[in-house]
Amino acid sequence: MAVVDAVRxxxxxxxxxxxxxxxxxxxxxxxDGATIMKLLDIxxxxxxxxxxxxxxxxxxxxxxTTSVVILAGEFLKEAKAYVEEGVHPxxxxxxxxxxxxxxxxxxxxxxxxxxxxxxxxxxxxLRKCASTTLNSKLVSGEKEFFAQMVVDAVSCLDPNTLDxxxxxxxxxxxxxxxxxxxVDGVAFKKTFSYAGFEQQPKAFTNPKILxxxxxxxxxAEKENAxxxxxxxxxxxxxxxxxxxxxxxxxxxxxxSGAQIVLSRLAIGDLGTQYFADRNIFCAxxxxxxxxxxxxxxxxxxxxxxxxxxxxAALGHCATFEEKQVGAERYNLFKGCPQARxxxxxxxxxxxxxxxxxxxxxxxxxxxxxxxxxxAEVVPGGGAIEMEVSxxxxxxxxxxxxxxxxxxxxxxxxxxxxxxxxxNNAGFDATDVLNKLRQxxxxxxxxxxxxxxxxNSGGVVDTFxxxxxxxxxxxxxxxxxxxxxxxxxxxxxxxxxxxxxxxPDSGAAQAMGGGRGRGRGGRGGGRGMRx
Numbered sequence: 001m002a003v004v005d006a007v008r009x010x011x012x013x014x015x016x017x018x019x020x021x022x023x024x025x026x027x028x029x030x031x032d033g034a035t036i037m038k039l040l041d042i043x044x045x046x047x048x049x050x051x052x053x054x055x056x057x058x059x060x061x062x063x064x065t066t067s068v069v070i071l072a073g074e075f076l077k078e079a080k081a082y083v084e085e086g087v088h089p090x091x092x093x094x095x096x097x098x099x100x101x102x103x104x105x106x107x108x109x110x111x112x113x114x115x116x117x118x119x120x121x122x123x124x125x126l127r128k129c130a131s132t133t134l135n136s137k138l139v140s141g142e143k144e145f146f147a148q149m150v151v152d153a154v155s156c157l158d159p160n161t162l163d164x165x166x167x168x169x170x171x172x173x174x175x176x177x178x179x180x181x182x183v184d185g186v187a188f189k190k191t192f193s194y195a196g197f198e199q200q201p202k203a204f205t206n207p208k209i210l211x212x213x214x215x216x217x218x219x220a221e222k223e224n225a226x227x228x229x230x231x232x233x234x235x236x237x238x239x240x241x242x243x244x245x246x247x248x249x250x251x252x253x254x255x256s257g258a259q260i261v262l263s264r265l266a267i268g269d270l271g272t273q274y275f276a277d278r279n280i281f282c283a284x285x286x287x288x289x290x291x292x293x294x295x296x297x298x299x300x301x302x303x304x305x306x307x308x309x310x311x312a313a314l315g316h317c318a319t320f321e322e323k324q325v326g327a328e329r330y331n332l333f334k335g336c337p338q339a340r341x342x343x344x345x346x347x348x349x350x351x352x353x354x355x356x357x358x359x360x361x362x363x364x365x366x367x368x369x370x371x372x373x374x375a376e377v378v379p380g381g382g383a384i385e386m387e388v389s390x391x392x393x394x395x396x397x398x399x400x401x402x403x404x405x406x407x408x409x410x411x412x413x414x415x416x417x418x419x420x421x422x423n424n425a426g427f428d429a430t431d432v433l434n435k436l437r438q439x440x441x442x443x444x445x446x447x448x449x450x451x452x453x454x455n456s457g458g459v460v461d462t463f464x465x466x467x468x469x470x471x472x473x474x475x476x477x478x479x480x481x482x483x484x485x486x487x488x489x490x491x492x493x494x495x496x497x498x499x500x501x502x503p504d505s506g507a508a509q510a511m512g513g514g515r516g517r518g519r520g521g522r523g524g525g526r527g528m529r530x
Contacts, residue, residue: 003047004073006040007033011066011417013135013454014425017356029352031136032359033065034058046488053484057476062366063133064473067417071481074416078409079489087402089489095406100482102395103388103414104475107378110387110448111471112463114375122375126151128466129371130364132380135467137360138353142177149182149344150364154372156184156342162369168293168343169361171354174326175347180357185317185336186297187343188290190329191283196273200281202322207281209315209333210258211295211302216284217268218246250274252306258314262286262294264302281320283331293343297336367470376471381451381462382418382436384474389414390440414478418452427457435459 009016010031017031020039030036037054050069057068079092114125130147134140153167170187219242227238250271253261260281261267267275267284275282286294295302300315318335325345344361348354371377378384392411396404418436422429432452436459439447451467453460462468 001073001077003037003040003042003050004069007036007066007069008420009424010036011070011136012421012424013140014421015066015136016424017138027352028355029138030356030359031066031138032356032363033067033069035359037065037069045494046491049484049487053480057480061370061470061473061476063363063469064477067473068477068481068484070416070420071413071477072484074413075410075481075485076488078413079406079485082406082409083489089492091402092406093486093489095403096410096482096486098403099392099407099410100478102392103410103478106388106391107384107471107474107478108376110384111376111378114371114377123151123155125377125468126154126368126371128468129377129470130368132467132469133364133367134360137363138356139177139360145178146180146361146364149180150361150368152182152184153342153344154365154368156340157369158340159372162372163340164365164369165289166293166296166341167365168290168341169358170330170343170345171351171358172326172328172330172345172347173351173354174349177346177348177357179347181345183332183343183345184334185343186290186293186333186341187330187345188286190322190331191285193283194269194272196269196276199276200272201279202281204259204281204320206316206318207259207320208257209260209262209294209298209300209317209320210253210256210309210313211291211300211315212253212261212263212306213265213302213304214249214263214306215265215268216246216249216253216263216271216282217266218242218270246270247274249306252309254278254280256306256309256314257311260320262291264288264291293341294333297333297338297341299338367473370472371470374470374472377468378471378474379449379451379461379463380467380469381453381460381465382421383449383451383462384469385414385417386436386440386451387445387448388478390437421452421454422457425452425454425457427452427454432457432459 006018010018010033015031017029018036020028020030020036022039028035028039034054034057037051040051042048042051050072053072054065054069058065075096079096082092083089114122117125127147130150131143134143134146139146154162157163157166168186168188170189229235258280261275262282263284264286265284267282272282291302294300295315298315298317301313303309303313316337317333321332323330323332326347330345346354346357346361348357389411392407392414396407396411399407415433419429419433422432436450436452439450439459441447449461449463450459451462
C-alpha cells in the first residue's frame, strides 16, 4: 500500500507532482505513474508486481499508469478483510476474475465508436482525447496547443503501422512552451563540424539528399596494412595513394548530384572543406534514428559505399534549412514527399520541465495512436468506473454464495478513481460520490456519463464536456490491475534463502557443496522454511 500511496496523489487534473532525487543527484519532477514507479527503489517482491503492471500499461496504452496501480491496491485492500476472516484466497480470485470479465464487457458496451466519421470530425475527436490526457500533466495550461500538435504529428505517420519511432522529440532549453513547434518532416541538432562548415550553404529548395554509412576522413593506411619499402623515395607514393583514396570518395559523392550529404560516421575537415567549395551541405556523426527518419521521409537509401551511386538512391524534400532554435542550431527537412514522419521541437525554461513535457506528450501520442487503431472512446472523470460499479453491484445479486460479497467488493474498489479525483482536487469525496451514485441510478441509463467536475466540485456529463478516454485504456487498466491483485493474493508464503544473498555465497557453495542435511534427515536446505 505504501507504493500505491506514493502515486495516489498524482491522479487527475488536480494531481500533485513528485520530486524524485536519486543518489547521483539527478532530480526528476513528474506526475506520470510509470515514471515514478520506475524511479522508486522498491525491494519488496509483491510491490514489484505493481511496478511491472504500471510499466506494462505504459508500453501497451501509454496512459492510465497511475489508475492501474491505484486499482490494484484497492482490490487488495478490499480482499484483505475477507482473507483475515479466513476466506480462502482462491474463492476471492475466482470472483475477481469473473467481475473483471464483466467489467471489461460493460466498458465495451458503453464505448462510443468514432468509425465512419469525416476526417476533420475525427481529428477534432482525437484532439479531445489528447486534451483529456494532457489535463493531468504539467503542461495542462497549454493543452489545446499541444493536443493540436500531437494530432498533427500522429496524422503524419503511416496509418497502417503508426510507428512511434517515426515521431522525433527534440528538447531545447530556453523560451516558453508556446515556442515549441512541429516540423512536418525531420529535424535534428547540428552535429559536430569542422572549420569549412560555415562556408557551406545553409538552405536549399528541392535538394537531392545522399545518406551514407561510411567515413569520409583522411586515414593513414599504415594503420590498416603493413607497408614495406625498399626505396625511401617510394614513401611519397604511399602518401599520395592515401590522399587519392579520400579524393576519389569525395568526387563520387559530388558526381552523384547530391546537394546534401549526411553520414552516420565522421566527415573530416578535408571532406567538409571539399563539399563547402562545391556548395554542398554535409553533416557527419548523425544519430542512427535521425538517419532512419530522413530515409523514410525523403525516400533516400543509406549507402555503404560511394562506388556506382544510383540516382534512385538519392532522396528529395521541398526545402532544407538550418535554423537557430534557442542556443542550438537545427537542420530542418520540410515538405518531404514520402513524409511518414514528424518532429516535435520542445522549448521550456528548465531541463526538468522539458523532460516532463516530453513524458506528457509521449502519453498523449500513445493515446491518439490507440484511438486511431481502436476508434472507441468512453467518458472520463470517473464516469465509466461508477457505471461499471453500479452494474456489478446489481449483477452480484444473482449469486447466493460468498461470490456476491466478493463481486460487490470489486465494485466498491472501482469507486476509488472518482474518490481520489475528488480528494486530489480538494473536494468532499463523500458528497460527490453520493451525487454520482444518484445520477447513475437514474432509470434508462440517463446518468451513465456523469463523472467528477474538478472545476466546480460537483458532477457533470463528462461525455458532453469532452472529457474522453479511449476504451482500451480502461479495459487494459481493469484487466491488468485484477491480474496483479490475483497474483499477489495467490501467494501464501514468501521463501527467502539468506545464505544465497551473502556476497560470497557462490564461492562457499563451490568449495563445500552442501553443508549437510538437517537433524533426523529432514533438512531441505539451511535457508528453507518447512
